[in-house]
Amino acid sequence: MINKYPIWKNLIVVGALALGLIYAMPNIYPPDYALQVSGESGGVEVTERTLRTVKKSLDDAGLSHFNPEIIDGKAQIRLPDDDTQIKALAVVERAVHDLPGDYVVAMNTAPTTPDWLANLSAEPMKYGLDLRGGVHFLLEVNTAKVISDRIDTLETDVKRKLREGKLRYKTVSSPAPRVLKAEFTSEDVRDEARTLLASQYREFEMLSVDDGLPAITMTLTSAMVDEIEDFAISQNIQTTRNRVNELGVSEPLVQRLGRNRIVVDLPGVQDPAIAKNILGKVATLEFRMEAQPNAPRSTTLGFDYEGRTANLERKIVVRGDRVIDAKVGFDPETSLPQVNITLDSEGGELMHRATRNNIGRRLGVVFIETKTRDSYQMIDGVEVKIQKPYVEKRVISLATVQAALGVQFRITGLQAGEARDLALLLRAGALAAEMFIAEERTVGASLGQENIELGAISVTVGLGLVLLFMLVYFKVFGIAANIALVANLVLLIAVMSSIGATLTLPGIAGIVLTVGMAVDANVLIFSRIREEIANGMSPQGAINAGFERAFVTIFDANLTTLIVAVILYSIGTGPVKGFAITLSIGILTSMFTAIMGTRAIINLIYGGRNVKKLAI
Amino acid sequence: MAENSMSDNASLNNPANGGAETDQEAWRRTPKKPVKIIDFMKYRKIAASISLLLVIASAISLGINQLEWGLDFTGGTLVEVVYEQAADPEEIRRQLDNAGYDGHVVQYFGSERDVLVRMPPQKALDAAQNARLGDSIIDALRTATNADVSLRRSEFVGPAVGEELANQGGLGMLTALALVMLYIAFRFQLKFAFGAVVALFHDVVITLGIFSIARWDFDLTVLAALLAVIGYSLNDTIVVSDRIRENFRKVRKGNSFEVINLSLSQTLGRTIVTSLTTLLVLFALFFLGGELIRGFAIGLIIGVGVGTYSSIYVAANVLVALNISKEDLAIPIKEGAEDPDLVV
Numbered sequence: 001m002i003n004k005y006p007i008w009k010n011l012i013v014v015g016a017l018a019l020g021l022i023y024a025m026p027n028i029y030p031p032d033y034a035l036q037v038s039g040e041s042g043g044v045e046v047t048e049r050t051l052r053t054v055k056k057s058l059d060d061a062g063l064s065h066f067n068p069e070i071i072d073g074k075a076q077i078r079l080p081d082d083d084t085q086i087k088a089l090a091v092v093e094r095a096v097h098d099l100p101g102d103y104v105v106a107m108n109t110a111p112t113t114p115d116w117l118a119n120l121s122a123e124p125m126k127y128g129l130d131l132r133g134g135v136h137f138l139l140e141v142n143t144a145k146v147i148s149d150r151i152d153t154l155e156t157d158v159k160r161k162l163r164e165g166k167l168r169y170k171t172v173s174s175p176a177p178r179v180l181k182a183e184f185t186s187e188d189v190r191d192e193a194r195t196l197l198a199s200q201y202r203e204f205e206m207l208s209v210d211d212g213l214p215a216i217t218m219t220l221t222s223a224m225v226d227e228i229e230d231f232a233i234s235q236n237i238q239t240t241r242n243r244v245n246e247l248g249v250s251e252p253l254v255q256r257l258g259r260n261r262i263v264v265d266l267p268g269v270q271d272p273a274i275a276k277n278i279l280g281k282v283a284t285l286e287f288r289m290e291a292q293p294n295a296p297r298s299t300t301l302g303f304d305y306e307g308r309t310a311n312l313e314r315k316i317v318v319r320g321d322r323v324i325d326a327k328v329g330f331d332p333e334t335s336l337p338q339v340n341i342t343l344d345s346e347g348g349e350l351m352h353r354a355t356r357n358n359i360g361r362r363l364g365v366v367f368i369e370t371k372t373r374d375s376y377q378m379i380d381g382v383e384v385k386i387q388k389p390y391v392e393k394r395v396i397s398l399a400t401v402q403a404a405l406g407v408q409f410r411i412t413g414l415q416a417g418e419a420r421d422l423a424l425l426l427r428a429g430a431l432a433a434e435m436f437i438a439e440e441r442t443v444g445a446s447l448g449q450e451n452i453e454l455g456a457i458s459v460t461v462g463l464g465l466v467l468l469f470m471l472v473y474f475k476v477f478g479i480a481a482n483i484a485l486v487a488n489l490v491l492l493i494a495v496m497s498s499i500g501a502t503l504t505l506p507g508i509a510g511i512v513l514t515v516g517m518a519v520d521a522n523v524l525i526f527s528r529i530r531e532e533i534a535n536g537m538s539p540q541g542a543i544n545a546g547f548e549r550a551f552v553t554i555f556d557a558n559l560t561t562l563i564v565a566v567i568l569y570s571i572g573t574g575p576v577k578g579f580a581i582t583l584s585i586g587i588l589t590s591m592f593t594a595i596m597g598t599r600a601i602i603n604l605i606y607g608g609r610n611v612k613k614l615a616i
Numbered sequence: 617m618a619e620n621s622m623s624d625n626a627s628l629n630n631p632a633n634g635g636a637e638t639d640q641e642a643w644r645r646t647p648k649k650p651v652k653i654i655d656f657m658k659y660r661k662i663a664a665s666i667s668l669l670l671v672i673a674s675a676i677s678l679g680i681n682q683l684e685w686g687l688d689f690t691g692g693t694l695v696e697v698v699y700e701q702a703a704d705p706e707e708i709r710r711q712l713d714n715a716g717y718d719g720h721v722v723q724y725f726g727s728e729r730d731v732l733v734r735m736p737p738q739k740a741l742d743a744a745q746n747a748r749l750g751d752s753i754i755d756a757l758r759t760a761t762n763a764d765v766s767l768r769r770s771e772f773v774g775p776a777v778g779e780e781l782a783n784q785g786g787l788g789m790l791t792a793l794a795l796v797m798l799y800i801a802f803r804f805q806l807k808f809a810f811g812a813v814v815a816l817f818h819d820v821v822i823t824l825g826i827f828s829i830a831r832w833d834f835d836l837t838v839l840a841a842l843l844a845v846i847g848y849s850l851n852d853t854i855v856v857s858d859r860i861r862e863n864f865r866k867v868r869k870g871n872s873f874e875v876i877n878l879s880l881s882q883t884l885g886r887t888i889v890t891s892l893t894t895l896l897v898l899f900a901l902f903f904l905g906g907e908l909i910r911g912f913a914i915g916l917i918i919g920v921g922v923g924t925y926s927s928i929y930v931a932a933n934v935l936v937a938l939n940i941s942k943e944d945l946a947i948p949i950k951e952g953a954e955d956p957d958l959v960v
Contacts, residue, residue: 021846096647130908138777189713226646272770273751437747440772447696447768454906461904462897469893506837507902513844513916516897517851520890527886553858556803561847561853563799564792568843576840 003540003607004316005600013600017487017593023494026117026124031109032067033085033091036250044101046075051494057095063088067110078110093385097374107268107430108250125497128578131452133445134267135263135275138180139240142434147225147503148177153324153344155180155243156202157407158218161200167193176224180204183215190214229260231325232433235264239428239521243279260337261438272442283322283369283427287310288400289354290362303366305395312364312395317354321345326426328419331412337419338412341426348407356404365397367429396425456506463489466519476615480601481522484593489519491589496582504578514586521558521594525550530616547599554595557564562587633673653881654929661934663929666796667818676862679753681828686835687771689785692736693749696868702728711760712753716740726907737775747772751848760770785839792846804857805944811934812853813924814903819849823919839914848894852887852927859883860935864945872940876932884928891924913926 005013037054039045051068058065063084077092079085085107096103097211111124129136151174158180170183172484181424182197184190190208198206203268204218220228237254240262244252253265269275291300292312302309303538325342343351355363369392376383399411414422422611443451466485496503529546537545562584569580606614688692705722708731713718717735725732727872733753737746745752750770757765773781791812801809823845827834859879895917903912 025755025851104715140776156854182799194792248824248913270767273748276751278746284639310652334874393867419899432918436743436774437772438774440747440750440770442630442750442767442770444768450907451906454909458897458901458905458951462900465900466893473889505908506840506912509837509905509912512897512905516894517848520851520884520886523886523893527883530885531882533691553855557851557854557856559794560799560850562794562842564847564850565786567792568840571784572836572840576836579837583847 001518003543003603005603005607009096010600013597019596020487020491020494022117022120023122023498024490026111026113026122027493027497029114029124031111031124032074032078033079033080034110035088036102036108037077037083037092037096038106038168040074040102040104042244044103044388046070046073046103050096050099050103051075053095053099054092054427057091058088060085061091063091067520070397076108076110084450091411093374094376094383097376104245104374104529106248106250109542120217121498123497125493125498126500126502126543127448127452128187128502128507129265129267129448130505131442131448131469132267132456133443133448134265135269135272136266136438136439136441137279138257138439139236139262139264139435140438141233141236141260141262142436143229143232144177145601146433147220147228148174150228150324151220153179153346154203157199158182158201158346161197162193165193165196167196169193169480170573173216177546178220180218181215182218183213187214191217207258212540223526233260235427236433236435238424239283240279242283242428243389247275247278255466259583268445270442271444273283276437283367283429285323285426286366286368287317287319287351288315288364288366289358290364292361294609301344301461303364305364305396305398310364311397312366312399317363318343318347318350320429322350322574323426325427328423329410331410334412336412337414337416338410339414340408340410341417343407345407345429348405351405351407351409355401359401359403362398362400364395365426366392366393367396367425369429383607397422451505451508457503458507458512459515462593463515466515470519470522472488474522474616476605477526477529477602478520478603480598481526481594484522484597485515487597488586488590488593489515491593492586493584501581501585502578503582506576507582510579510586514583514590517561518586518590518594521550521554521590522598524554525594526616529614533616534612536613537595539606541612543602543606551595554591555579558591620816649759651707652796653877654884656877656880656932657936660807660929660933661714664953666934666938667926667930667933670822670825671818674821674828677825678821681831683824683828683834685782686830686833686838687734687773687778688836689737689778689782689834691773691775692734693746693751693753694735694769694771695733695750696770697726697731697733697754697765698768699729699731702791703731703763705731706755707897708733711757715752715756716758717753717756728745741757746776781836785836789846792843796850800854800857804861807944808861809856809936810938811931812850812857814934815853815923815930816849818926818930819845819919819922822922823915826918827915833911835911837909838915841912841915841919844949845918845923848920849923849926850917852890853931856880856883856931857884858930860932860940861945864940864942872936876936880928880932887924889921892901894920 035054037046037050042197048070051070052175054075055068057260058077063079065077065079065084065088068075070076079088087292088108089105091266094107096105111118113123135298155174157173157249159169159172162172162182168185169189172180172182173179182193184193194208197204197216199220203220203224205221207217207219209215209217237256241252241254244254244264244266247266247269247486249266249269251261251267257263266275270323277587288301289312291313295311295313299314300311302315304309304310322343323341324344325340327340329338330336331338345398360489370389371392373388373390375386377386378384397411399413411422431441463485467482470481470485472478476480489511495501501507502520524547528550529542532545533539565580565584565587569577569584624930703839705724709720712722712733713750714942718738718740723732724730725754735753737750741749750772754765754767754770793816796816797809797813800812822835822844823842827838832838855880859882860876863875863879863882864872867878898913898917898920901909902917905913
């Protein structure tokens with residue numbers, strides 16, 4: 001037994017450690033404090049000029065700054081400390097206020113990863129809200145209401161279809177959610193109605209029943225229910241994103257969670273009340289006919305339309321809550337992009353009435369939004385920032401009516417980008433599904449900073465204690481285990497950084513726990529080696545037997561712990577998931593370092609020579 | 617306590633394990649430092665009574681006191697604020713009463729300036745107003761005092777979410793137990809799986825019981841700790857089971873008591889060392905990790921303590937009770953591999 005590792009095994013260990021060091025390294029460069037300036041809407045662009053304005057305002061205020069740059073259409077400027085950052089925020093907000101267009105200024109942190117690391121796409125770990133401070137919302141979309149609204153619309157629609165088909169029905173009603181029931185006086189009419197309805201509605205599963213009166217029950221297919229819900233949620237996500245942009249958050253997260261929830265994470269936001277006010281705002285739409293040139297002033301209203309003024313009638317044809325869908329499509333004849341709009345049946349009726357006698361006139365869509373505007377006023381000789389809500393109304397589409405419109409119509413003659421933007425706005429402005437806050441967590445910035453510090457101290461002290469213990473208890477072998485333990489920590493951080501996992505406070509607890517538990521594999525191996533020596537085995541034989549025999553045990557023990565960690569991940573929310581992630585990665589990396597890593601070191605120390613006694 | 621050296625009752629030359637034995641000569645040499653065998657199983661009845669007593673006491677407390685469910689599970693609002701000077705909880709309670717709030721709990725959190733206010737969902741308010749309760753509480757505290765009150769954190773959990781988390785937590789716990797039992801039954805043998813699950817159940821119930829008796833808050837982080845306890849305790853139990861299995865196959869002489877005693881003695885050093893390193897880091901976390909992580913640390917400290925004991929006594933005890941024997945662990949011979957066929 002010589003206990004020498006073949007070269008390739010040593011190379012794997014060294015290679016893994018080298019990679020680990022590279023990808024863990026960005027975490028040792030503390031990020032800079034920075035400000036980020038972006039346009040509030042797509043139309044406002046950040047240019048070199050914006051950047052110059054920002055620089056000049058900071059120079060004038062005597063605030064030092066460095067490294068101004070434009071990244072992904074956003075201006076970023078770095079500042080020496082957090083104190084300067086807060087002062088600079090006010091200064092920069094004031095400066096860009098005077099520029100044409102609306103800008104959002106956000107505080108953020110800019111990574112200081114050196115270029116050679118960034119080129120290897122090595123990035124520092126992301127911090128969770130409990131470490132950065134910020135607001136977390138869990139919004140729940142009332143999808144049941146969305147479905148029942150759709151059933152209501154379909155009910156009116158079905159009645160109209162039956163009337164148009166001259167089929168006499170007794171009643172059409174909704175006896176249960178997702179279900180419509182139509183009753184008829186005779187079976188013949190019922191069967192005829194079924195054929196008609198089946199050809200018109202692919203969203204229903206139809207069933208002929210006979211309880212008293214011949215009837216059809218129509219149940220929304222689950223695929224249709226999913227589609228309606230998905231649409232409602234993606235619409236709400238879009239609306240929420242638009243709102244969040246207004247908040248000036250550098251890295252917001254808006255994401256669907258499960259069937260009917262939306263997670264909103266707003267790092268750095270300190271006042272949940274302001275966030276709630278802005279998230280709670282809804283945009284709306286109004287369809288109005290363009291005013292006739294000779295119309296009296298009292299019956300018209302002027303709106304902004306791409307910089308010009310469009311005069312529309314005061315009378316509203318249809319409101320946004322009648323819009324069910326707005327999608328980008330293509331004209332089958334010209335294959336040019338278009339926007340397909342679907343109204344509910346009542347909306348279709350109103351639209352039909354308004355357009356049938358107005359072919360050739362133009363129909364405008366007005367987008368209405370509540371926004372906040374910063375203004376600056378002198379109060380007692382001091383300039384104070386005042387936030388005022390205001391309603392912005394603008395025309396997003398003005399198109400000529402070519403035919404009497406109904407439930408479905410389309411806006412053609414658009415460029416690809418225009419069509420997409422218009423569909424987005426139409427959806428955002430159509431009444432979004434009702435949403436309420438299911439969960440909210442706010443962590444103050446000071447608490448976040450404190451959590452980072454406490455976490456770092458815990459990891460350091462915990463690690464120190466374990467290193468000391470292992471050294472005293474296992475001597476030379478303890479050194480090998482300690483090197484492996486530190487390597488494990490490096491690998492754990494490297495893996496977390498490179499897969500973009502988020503570090504949370506429970507995640508730090510997971511790291512601390514991993515430090516304590518990771519040595520278990522080495523303890524098992526070393527105890528076994530001691531035992532084998534006690535049994536009279538030669539030192540080299542004992543080393544080999546210790547590693548070989550302990551492997552199965554380590555494997556079984558770690559795999560079961562991994563099962564538990566995976567379950568924890570699947571049931572946990574935010575912070576607990578963080579714990580499960582660090583625990584799982586820690587288990588995997590520790591198996592590598594404790595078995596292969598330690599073996600490589602021990603082989604290096606004892607392998608290939610005649611050893612009389614092991615320092616264990 | 618029997619103090620036999622290992623070679624007295626252990627025959628180490630087992631053909632079934634032949635593959636791993638590389639240094640046959642060394643094995644036959646007289647051991648220099650024999651493993652001291654402790655007669656653990658002599659006290660198994662006392663241990664079983666203690667365990668049973670603890671589990672029953674925990675169950676009674678869980679039945680009567682239940683758990684002090686944290687905000688994550690009950691739903692409601694929590695606000696942590698910092699005052700410039702030491703705050704008086706009595707005064708804050710009065711302020712909240714005056715503002716018309718019900719059922720609030722006010723307590724210090726870490727220091728005398730740091731105050732935690734917890735409030736169940738307010739019946740007088742609708743859902744939207746309840747969601748904004750945190751903001752209203754801070755406003756109420758700010759207007760009631762002229763002192764500077766700054767927000768450290770606020771949490772609101774809606775009733776649906778709380779219930780869901782509790783259900784998911786329970787479900788997760790059961791899934792974990794079931795999967796682990798399956799894995800051990802597959803890798804070891806059903807009796808071991810049973811022993812491991814009884815040990816896990818024992819650890820979880822006692823840890824919960826202590827939380828119930830001490831009336832400590834049971835929140836999501838404690839649930840995470842509990843699942844980690846399952847993982848840890850399992851780790852311990854598997855190490856011991858693994859050695860019992862190995863010795864049953866290797867040691868020819870000796871009854872199951874002696875084999876289990878031998879196995880427990882051999883793994884005792886490892887069991888204690890690992891528990892010690894884990895407890896070292898957990899105490900570091902407990903004392904230095906801050907208030908938010910303390911519940912998690914306590915849960916794990918208790919769990920690791922109980923888990924260490926249970927891996928020695930509970931799992932092995934169940935094996936003895938189930939009459940574990942060599943036959944249970946014989947390496948199965950492939951059917952028909954060597955036997956001649958009988959053909960009609």
